Amino acid sequence: MVDLKYIGHSAFEFKTKDKSILVDPFVSHNEKYDYNKSNIVDIFVTHGHADHLGEAVEIAKAKKAVITAIPEVAAYCTSKKCKTRPVGLGSWINYDWGRAIFLPAYHSSSLPDGSYGGVAASILFDIEGVRIFHAGDTCLTPDFKTYKEIYRPNIALLPIGGNYTMDVEHAVVAADWLGAKTVIPMHYNTFPEIQADLNRFAQLMQVNNTNCAILNPAEIKQD
Numbered sequence: 001m002v003d004l005k006y007i008g009h010s011a012f013e014f015k016t017k018d019k020s021i022l023v024d025p026f027v028s029h030n031e032k033y034d035y036n037k038s039n040i041v042d043i044f045v046t047h048g049h050a051d052h053l054g055e056a057v058e059i060a061k062a063k064k065a066v067i068t069a070i071p072e073v074a075a076y077c078t079s080k081k082c083k084t085r086p087v088g089l090g091s092w093i094n095y096d097w098g099r100a101i102f103l104p105a106y107h108s109s110s111l112p113d114g115s116y117g118g119v120a121a122s123i124l125f126d127i128e129g130v131r132i133f134h135a136g137d138t139c140l141t142p143d144f145k146t147y148k149e150i151y152r153p154n155i156a157l158l159p160i161g162g163n164y165t166m167d168v169e170h171a172v173v174a175a176d177w178l179g180a181k182t183v184i185p186m187h188y189n190t191f192p193e194i195q196a197d198l199n200r201f202a203q204l205m206q207v208n209n210t211n212c213a214i215l216n217p218a219e220i221k222q223d
C-alpha cells in the first residue's frame with residue numbers, strides 16, 4: 001500500500017509504511033506542507049527547471065536523502081553537496097521500497113545557474129506493486145501506448161496546464177493511451193500561463209470512464 005500526497009504543481013510525496021519518496025519537490029509554495037514530518041529517503045527530479053528541482057537540495061541535505069536524476073541534474077546537486085544517484089533513461093533502478101524507471105519527456109531542461117540539464121524525463125514508479133506514472137513536463141506522445149502495454153500503470157499523474165506541456169484535451173488522450181484507472185492532474189494554475197479548466201478535464205475523463213482524482217494540495221489519497 002502506498003499513500004499518495006499531492007503537494008501542489010508537480011510535487012508529490014509517496015508514502016510507504018515507514019518511508020517517503022518525494023518527486024519534483026517544489027514545495028515552498030505550499031505552507032501546509034512540512035517535509036520534516038516525513039521520513040524522506042529518496043527524492044526524484046524529472047528535470048532541472050526551478051518548478052521541478054524546487055527545494056530538492058535543501059531537503060536532501062536536511063533529511064540525508066538521495067536525489068535520483070539525469071546525470072546533468074545529479075551533477076548540479078552533487079556540486080551542492082547532496083548525495084545523488086545519476087541515471088539515464090530506460091532501465092529499472094532498484095530501491096528497498098521498489099523500483100523506478102526514467103523515460104523520455106518532450107521538454108527542455110536547464111539548471112538554476114543556467115547550465116544544461118540534459119534530457120527531461122517522465123518517471124514510472126513501482127512501489128510495493130502499485131505503478132505510478134509521473135509524466136513530468138511533456139507533450140502527448142504515442143510512447144504512452146507502449147507504456148500501457150509494457151508497464152500497465154495504475155495511476156497517472158499528468159500535466160494539464162498547457163503552454164509548456166500538454167493541455168486538458170491532450171491529457172485526456174494521454175490518459176486513454178496510458179490505460180491507468182486513476183488519473184491525477186498536475187502542473188496547472190500555479191502561474192498565469194498554465195490556467196486549466198479542471199471541471200472540463202473531469203467531465204472529459206468521465207466520458208472515457210477513467211477515474212479522475214482532482215486532489216487539493218496536501219490531500220492524501222490511498223491506494
Ligand SMILES: [Zn+2]
Nearest residue numbers: 049051052137
Ligand atoms: Zn514545469
